[in-house]
Amino acid sequence: MGTSSALRDLQRDLENKAGDLNKLQKDIAKNHQVRKKYTIQLGENELVLKELDLLNEDANVYKLIGPVLVKQDLAEANANVRKRIDYISAELKRLDATLQDLEEKQNSKRDTILKLQQRIQSLQAGKAKA
Amino acid sequence: MMAAAAKGGVAMELEKMSVEQVKAIKEQTDLEVNLLQDSLNNIRSATSRLESASSALHDLSLRPQGHPMLVPLTASLYVPGTLDDSDKVLVDVGTGYFIEKTMAEGKDYCERKINLLKSNFDQLIEVASKKKSIADEAGAILQAKLKQLSPTS
Numbered sequence: 001m002g003t004s005s006a007l008r009d010l011q012r013d014l015e016n017k018a019g020d021l022n023k024l025q026k027d028i029a030k031n032h033q034v035r036k037k038y039t040i041q042l043g044e045n046e047l048v049l050k051e052l053d054l055l056n057e058d059a060n061v062y063k064l065i066g067p068v069l070v071k072q073d074l075a076e077a078n079a080n081v082r083k084r085i086d087y088i089s090a091e092l093k094r095l096d097a098t099l100q101d102l103e104e105k106q107n108s109k110r111d112t113i114l115k116l117q118q119r120i121q122s123l124q125a126g127k128a129k130a
Numbered sequence: 131m132m133a134a135a136a137k138g139g140v141a142m143e144l145e146k147m148s149v150e151q152v153k154a155i156k157e158q159t160d161l162e163v164n165l166l167q168d169s170l171n172n173i174r175s176a177t178s179r180l181e182s183a184s185s186a187l188h189d190l191s192l193r194p195q196g197h198p199m200l201v202p203l204t205a206s207l208y209v210p211g212t213l214d215d216s217d218k219v220l221v222d223v224g225t226g227y228f229i230e231k232t233m234a235e236g237k238d239y240c241e242r243k244i245n246l247l248k249s250n251f252d253q254l255i256e257v258a259s260k261k262k263s264i265a266d267e268a269g270a271i272l273q274a275k276l277k278q279l280s281p282t283s
Contacts, residue, residue: 041225044224044225045224045225047223047224048223048224048225048227051221051223051227051229051239052223052227052229055229059229059230059231060229060230061227061228061229061230062220062227062228062229062230063226063227063228064226064227064228065226069228072227077227081225081227084225
């Protein structure tokens with residue numbers, strides 16, 4: 001009958017939407033992970049900046065590049081750490097915006113799925129009566 | 131007083147919810163408590179590493195220049211050498227940066243880091259114990275509700 005194929009279509013649509021929601025949730029989880037990593041790096045870099053600020057002009061700073069400890073200019077080290085902090089902050093902001101967007105999509109997907117489920121239920125109830 | 135009132139408030143909120151919801155809240159809070167415990171353990175081990183670094187520094191400062199020592203080339207290969215200048219130390223400050231400091235500055239650095247970690251630890255302990263008490267509340271209320279549902283058991 002017409003109703004059963006409509007029902008089947010709705011159920012298939014529901015499955016698709018559920019898959020979409022799943023993917024959105026995975027994306028949100030990944031976003032959280034990357035955010036965590038960046039937040040940790042930001043904290044570490046800020047600690048380093050604090051230490052560098054405490055130094056005199058003539059203190060020696062070295063950077064570990066692979067297996068080599070290279071002498072660095074204090075001003076250069078300061079500039080590098082600051083640049084890194086700016087970069088990480090910008091990335092975190094970008095991630096925040098993406099996260100908000102993903103969460104909005106997730107909520108609207110949930111609403112769509114709920115409505116679909118209600119339609120399916122009422123169709124099934126209608127079928128049962130007939 | 132306020133804490134008790136807040137806790138009473140939480141208990142009342144939990145009472146109003148269904149068994150499913152209380153169960154979900156308890157599970158989530160348990161997870162959070164575990165995460166916090168892990169963080170606390172990390173802080174504890176970092177603090178003990180810093181303390182052993184600090185005591186190694188102190189030991190180093192007692193050694194005179196020219197003192198014979200064994201220099202590690204790999205984890206299992208040491209070569210004999212002499213202690214050059216024990217007043218200068220290289221401190222690993224993170225993200226691959228090392229700073230040359232005097233012995234006194236190095237000790238000061240260790241002290242500062244240990245204090246920072248201790249204050250973080252204290253803050254975390256407060257948060258963790260609050261979460262734990264919420265988890266315990268939820269557990270108790272869950273038990274009570276389950277008993278209500280099956281009085282003939």
